[in-house]
Amino acid sequence: MLKAGPSQEEIRRHNLGTLLRHVHLGGPISRTVLADRMGLNRSTIMALTAELTSAGLVREELPTDTRRAGRPSLVVRPESDRVYVLAFDVAVDRLVAARVGLGGKILDRREAVRTRAGADLDDVVEVLAGLARRIHREAAPDSVCVGVGAAYCGMIRPGDGMVRFGPNMGWVDQAFGAELGLRLGLGLPVSVGNEAHLGALAEHERGVGIGFANLVYLHGDVGVGGGIIVGGKLLDGDGGYGCELGHMIVNPYNGRPCGCGSRGCLEAEVGEQALLDAAGRASELVGHDGIRAVVDAADHGDLAAQNALDRIGDWLGIGVANLINLFNPGLVIFGGMLRDIYRGSAAQVHRRVAANGLLISREKVQLRTSALGNDVTLIGAAELAFSEILASPLEVLARKTS
Amino acid sequence: MLKAGPSQEEIRRHNLGTLLRHVHLGGPISRTVLADRMGLNRSTIMALTAELTSAGLVREELPTDTRRAGRPSLVVRPESDRVYVLAFDVAVDRLVAARVGLGGKILDRREAVRTRAGADLDDVVEVLAGLARRIHREAAPDSVCVGVGAAYCGMIRPGDGMVRFGPNMGWVDQAFGAELGLRLGLGLPVSVGNEAHLGALAEHERGVGIGFANLVYLHGDVGVGGGIIVGGKLLDGDGGYGCELGHMIVNPYNGRPCGCGSRGCLEAEVGEQALLDAAGRASELVGHDGIRAVVDAADHGDLAAQNALDRIGDWLGIGVANLINLFNPGLVIFGGMLRDIYRGSAAQVHRRVAANGLLISREKVQLRTSALGNDVTLIGAAELAFSEILASPLEVLARKTS
Structure with a gap:
């Protein structure tokens, strides 16, 4: 409903949030550039910056690069x-637990390696809270702390952080968000x-996906998950459970069993176990190390490893072709373990996309690996945690420090 | 950028469009209900209605149902x-060509049956223009006429209506929109x-999809197409070519050849030809009549027809399960020929969705047939044609009548 314009107060809050978001995502940035990007005059930018400075959210300083002539812009x-x-x-x-500073810098990162036996909610929350305590002790x-965010390898109910289904850890309806909040x-x-x-x-805000309104992100861990940006926004669906591209069935009649209870899902055909089985290395290294060992062996001419990667790449290419036909994205990103799998099977993936993707749908698409590496999901969790303060900076800060 | 509120003029234009949209989609509607739905007071509604009335877009009258006591609201x-x-x-x-009145009523509808031999652009445009001339002669x-819209069974470039790829008619890069505009x-x-x-x-505006922010529409004609609403908006992707669910590969290794050049696409496995072949009726009736004959035969106990529908329903169910996992929609709609195929194979489709759809993703989804019947795509074309006048009613009307 468009009845009347927003109030001065709403405009101010919006502009403070927008300026802080530019600084948070873009790093040190001059007032001149801010004025240009936000379409506001310099005196307005100066006033907004002054407010954020006195709140302790930003500071102004001379640029480190002052080689250019003239008075440098702060x-x-x-x-x-x-x-x-x-x-x-x-x-x-x-x-993993981390303290991430405004601007996206990981200031302190601590990791606990787990066995793969399904740890229960209490164990997981206890370990995370322990890591957080140590992080807190080191903070000035x-x-x-203006927010807490967590990434979990399963289907999450928005609002309360309930893990509805986490097949790879054996969780069903576990109140993860609430319990972690209490324990912290x-x-x-x-x-x-x-x-x-x-x-x-x-990846959309800080990685290879910057500037793409439509992208498909495939994330390989033990399972295969997805995040799909449609028109600049994450596809969430009615309940927030959308993007489960790992459970797109690509091999219905001869498919491998999947952790979800189905068969022939993309996850079952291209996941870690599928590659290790195909390479005859199921009893050796697992996880990232196992995947890398296969890719390295293929690089060094190991035929079994090459064949295994071709086979996985074939299924991966079918999945990617389907996603290109459905979403007409500008970019497909391979993250997590799929970075290595894609590097080792890119030719096969491209062949399948060329054979099975519609010409018109794929004519402008790019295939890339994640830019943010192993911390991509951690960085996403940090961005989730920052979203509130970026929406209304001063209000949130006042609440946290009161 | 939120700099200042919209001008009085922008607010007025927006409100005129919103009111006209309510009347266009909701039918005759009292000022009281309009005031309520738009969150405006009655005097504003009266002023807006007066403007639209004097432009000849709406009229006010006593309701036909005046049984209730008191002075009836216009x-x-x-x-x-x-x-x-x-x-x-x-x-x-x-x-098909039609004259469709504001409010969505089909006032005049004319159809030319074509042979299936690929008619070229000139033929198609000539026939459509001929139908339109006859329709025009009958109009008061x-x-x-405030707009022209067309639905085409292929991939369309937004902006100029170029048919990039229409495999079932053998069209590649044909300037359909421009040619039709010239010929008219x-x-x-x-x-x-x-x-x-x-x-x-x-279906989203006038059919079973009203009120659903996330829905998947599957359309069966000779091919199988899709339209997917994500967060209330059509998924278009970077180029406008998204939603090609008919070319999601479900049967990569034993699949039937598809018109797109690929193999095992959903379209190839559940389309008209797949059903007729499976039922052993490839040489009999085709099109809607052929499909209905199989469904009717199955209803009357024909085992071959029942088996054929089960087989098609199995592939359809796999495709639907994949779409539910990807989109977490509130509703899946079967339209065109898929209405009949779904009616004849619903049990099998539901079995597959239960087996292959993630429980959390499918727990609230409904599966329904299209409410708008054979004219669903024609009605969609009319809505496309109305979109401009609904955005700025008086400006568009002034341009058309000047």
Whole structure:
């Protein structure tokens, strides 16, 4: 409904959030550039910056690069050491916690390696809270935590962070977000997201996906997840459970069994276990190490490894062709373990996309690997945690420090 | 960028469009209900209605149902006979043209049955223009055509209505929209959309999809197309070519050849030809009649027909399960020939969705047949044609009648 314009107060809050988002995502940036990007005049930018500065969210300083002639424009820089979020990443074989400063810098990162036996909610939350306590002890006394976010390898109910289904850890309807919030004892709610959704958001905001309104992110861990950006926004669907591209069935009649209870899902055909089985290495290294060993062996001429990668690449290419036909994206990103699998099977993936993707749908698409590496889902969790303060900077900060 | 509120003029134009849209989609509607739905007071509604009335877009009258006590509220009604669009539907076996009045009423509908031999652009445009001329002769002299829309069974470039790829008619890069506009000679541009995209929009605005923010529409003609609504908007992708669910590969290694050049596409496994072949009726009736004959035979106990429908339903169910996992929609709609195929194979489709759809993704989804029948794509083309006048009613009308 368009009844009347927003109030001065709403405009101010929106502009403060927008300016802070530019600084948070773009790094140190001059007032001149900010004025240009936001379409506001320099005196307005100066007033907004002054407010954010006195709140302790940004500071202004001379640019480090002053080689150019003339009086240099001050750059606005996020107060990365003072303002931070806690980010967690729960994968099948590792638990990660980090303190991430405004601006996206990982200030402190701690990881606990887990056995693959399904740890229960209590164990996981206990380990994460322990990592967080150690992180907190190291933080400067005047620093402030403005949000908590977590990535989880399963289907998450938005709002309360309930893990509805986490087949690779054996979780069904576990109140992960609520329990972690309680155990942390910070009085802050924990925002939880599906790891691949958050990986897609991270690549879209900070990685190879910057500037793409339509992209498909495939995330390989033990399972295969997806995050799909449609028209600039994450596809969430009615309940927030969309993008489960790992459970697109590509091999219905001869398919491998999948952790979801079905058969022939993309995850079952291109996941870690499928590659290790195909390469005859199921009893050796697992996880990233196992995948890399196969890709390295193929690079060095190991025929069994090459054939295994061709076979996995064939299924991966079928899945990617289907996704290109459905989404007409500008970009397809391979993240997590799929980075290595894609590197080792790119030729086969491209052959399948050429054979099975519609010419018109694929004519402009690019296939790339994730730019954010192993921390892509952790960075996504941090961005989720920052979203509240970026929406209304001063209000959130006042609440956290009161 | 949120800099300042919209001008009074922008607010007025927006409100005129919104009111006209309510009347166009909802039918005769009282000022009281309009005030309620638009969140505006009655005097504003009265002023807006007066403007639209004097422009000849709506009229006010006493409701036909005056049984209730008290002074009845006037109802606002679209000027359906005076303000209309031309809508066209190009399918493989038929060409349809219609005059559709504001409010969505089909006032005049003419159809030319085509042979299936690929008719070229000139033939198709000539037939459509001929149908349109006859429709125009019957229109009242004071009526006004405010837009032209066309649905085409292929991939359409937005903006100029170029058919990039229409495999079932053998078209590649044919300037359909531009040619039709020239041949009609009305001085109006022709908006062209993919038939399944338009079918999805029609069901979303006027059919079983009303109120669903996330839905998947599958359209069966000779091929199988799709229109997918994500967060209330049609998924178009980077180039406007998204939603090609008919070319999702479900049977990569034993699949039937597809018109797109690939193999094992959903279209190849569940389309008309697949069903007729499976039922051993490839040499008998084709099109809707052929499909209905199989479904009727199955209803009457014909085992071959029942087996054929089970087999088609199995592939259809796999495709639907994949779409549910990807989109977490509230609703899946079967339109065109897939209405009959779904009616004849619903049990098998449901079995597959239960087996292959993730429990969390499918727990609230409904499966339904299209409410708009054979004219769903024609109605979608009409809505496309109305979109401009619904965005700025008075400006567009002034241009058309000047």
